Amino acid sequence: MKRRPSLSADLAVAAMVTGALSIAAVAGMAQSPLSPALPAGGGPLPPFAALARALGLNGLVPGGRAAASVIAVVLATGAFLYALREAWRGTLSVRLIVGLCIVFIAANTASMGVRERAGELAILKAIGFGRRLLFATLLAEATVLASVAGLAGVVSTIGITKVLHVFAGWNASLGPLGAFIVTSSVIVEGIFLSLFVGMLAGVVPAFGAARKPVVATLHEVF
Numbered sequence: 001m002k003r004r005p006s007l008s009a010d011l012a013v014a015a016m017v018t019g020a021l022s023i024a025a026v027a028g029m030a031q032s033p034l035s036p037a038l039p040a041g042g043g044p045l046p047p048f049a050a051l052a053r054a055l056g057l058n059g060l061v062p063g064g065r066a067a068a069s070v071i072a073v074v075l076a077t078g079a080f081l082y083a084l085r086e087a088w089r090g091t092l093s094v095r096l097i098v099g100l101c102i103v104f105i106a107a108n109t110a111s112m113g114v115r116e117r118a119g120e121l122a123i124l125k126a127i128g129f130g131r132r133l134l135f136a137t138l139l140a141e142a143t144v145l146a147s148v149a150g151l152a153g154v155v156s157t158i159g160i161t162k163v164l165h166v167f168a169g170w171n172a173s174l175g176p177l178g179a180f181i182v183t184s185s186v187i188v189e190g191i192f193l194s195l196f197v198g199m200l201a202g203v204v205p206a207f208g209a210a211r212k213p214v215v216a217t218l219h220e221v222f
Contacts, residue, residue: 009092012083013100019076020104021051026072028052029060033069045111045208099193106201110142114205125214135210142202143195150194157190158182 027034028048035044044052052058057068080101086092114121124134161182 008089009086012079012086012092013096015079016076016083016097016100019072019079020100022072022075024048025051025055025057026065026069029057029065029068031062031065033066034072045114045205046211047204047208099197103197103200106142106146106197107204110138110202110205114138114209121209122214131210135206138206138209139199139202142206143198146194146198146201147191150191150197153194154182154187154190158187 023034025048026032028044028050029035029052032044032052057065060068083092083097083100087094087097121134129137161180164180
């Protein structure tokens with residue numbers, strides 16, 4: 001009989017997702033303490049800004065914005081620690097935690113890349129690139145970069161594993177490190193995971209950049 005995940009493990013996953021959404025909502029506020037310095041006329045990504053407006057965060061005073069930022073960071077940190085606790089107890093897969101963290105980090109990296117290339121995106125829109133084409137281009141870019149990074153990680157892992165096997169032959173102090181085996185299923189899983197992470201992480205930044213009007217994009221740059 002297949003064992004069902006425990007309720008605590010489900011709560012840990014839900015807490016991690018909620019923590020990430022809280023960070024995104026606070027980062028979408030106007031003059032958010034969690035957002036970097038933006039150029040004149042710049043603002044958060046449209047999906048984050050829409051989430052902040054839906055929650056009424058833009059009406060907070062400066063002290064309230066600072067308090068909301070602290071609460072969001074504490075919530076995200078507590079959720080991560082709770083997930084680690086469940087992984088230590090064996091009720092939650094470590095691979096799931098690592099996968100979620102990689103998705104969040106990749107999404108943040110993709111968002112920064114879109115924000116830093118606002119000038120290029122403005123020019124593309126000005127010369128006639130449509131929303132669908134721009135969205136597909138940014139999403140494909142994130143997917144390709146993640147796939148290349150995943151492939152490089154797989155190759156590096158195979159190389160490191162072979163080196164450990166060589167050293168384990170005459171150095172018993174390596175212990176279980178010398179017994180690691182990278183199977184074909186692990187290789188395929190790693191490549192497909194990187195592909196999925198790239199697609200998932202690139203959706204929100206690509207969607208926000210594609211929907212922003214060309215006038216607003218040019219105003220942020222020039």
